[in-house]
Each structure stands twice: as C-alpha cells, then as structure tokens.
Amino acid sequence: MPTYQYACTACGHQLEAVQSFSDESLTVCPACDGKLRKLFSGVGVVFKGSGFYRTDSRNAASAAAPASPSSTPSSTPAPAQSTPAPSSSSSTPAPAA
Numbered sequence: 001m002p003t004y005q006y007a008c009t010a011c012g013h014q015l016e017a018v019q020s021f022s023d024e025s026l027t028v029c030p031a032c033d034g035k036l037r038k039l040f041s042g043v044g045v046v047f048k049g050s051g052f053y054r055t056d057s058r059n060a061a062s063a064a065a066p067a068s069p070s071s072t073p074s075s076t077p078a079p080a081q082s083t084p085a086p087s088s089s090s091s092t093p094a095p096a097a
C-alpha cells in the first residue's frame with residue numbers, strides 16, 4: 001500500500017496516510033479542518049504489480065501507460081481542455097416568416 005503525504009494549506013500540518021489506490025484522498029486537516037493537499041515529493045508511491053512495473057519512466061509514455069485508478073503522481077497537470085466551441089451562438093436569429 002502506498003503512503004501518501006499530505007500538507008495542510010492552512011496551518012502547514014503534515015501527515016502521512018497509508019491508503020490503497022481506491023481510497024479517497026484526504027482533504028481535511030485533522031488539526032485545523034483546513035484544506036489538505038497531497039504531496040508527491042518522493043514518498044513511496046511505487047507502482048508494483050504484475051501488469052505494469054516500470055522503473056525507468058523518464059519519458060513517461062502516456063500512450064502506453066495503463067489506466068491508473070487514481071491520479072498519477074509526477075504528471076504535469078493537464079491544461080484546461082480546449083473545447084472546440086463553434087461560432088458564438090448566443091441567440092439564434094429567427095428567420096423572418
């Protein structure tokens with residue numbers, strides 16, 4: 001089971017939690033009820049399994065990566081997806097009858 005490290009954004013309290021991949025992330029600081037954020041600073045989040053075991057993943061081939069149940073660490077947050085919005089259709093002009 002991987003160990004996740006959290007830090008409170010309000011008071012700086014840090015804690016570690018051993019969770020399985022399917023567990024929900026902690027979000028509330030036990031000390032001050034502040035908001036926790038997950039740290040991925042080299043803690044033992046190691047993907048060990050019979051399906052995927054990659055030690056050398058500097059060029060993380062996202063295409064070949066298996067579907068990860070939880071958020072993958074050390075992956076740059078994806079930018080906002082650009083939704084292909086068609087021409088602005090705020091008001092549909094009614095055809096003159």
Ligand SMILES: [Zn+2]
Pocket residue numbers: 008009010011012013029030031032033034035
């Ligand atoms: Zn706190």
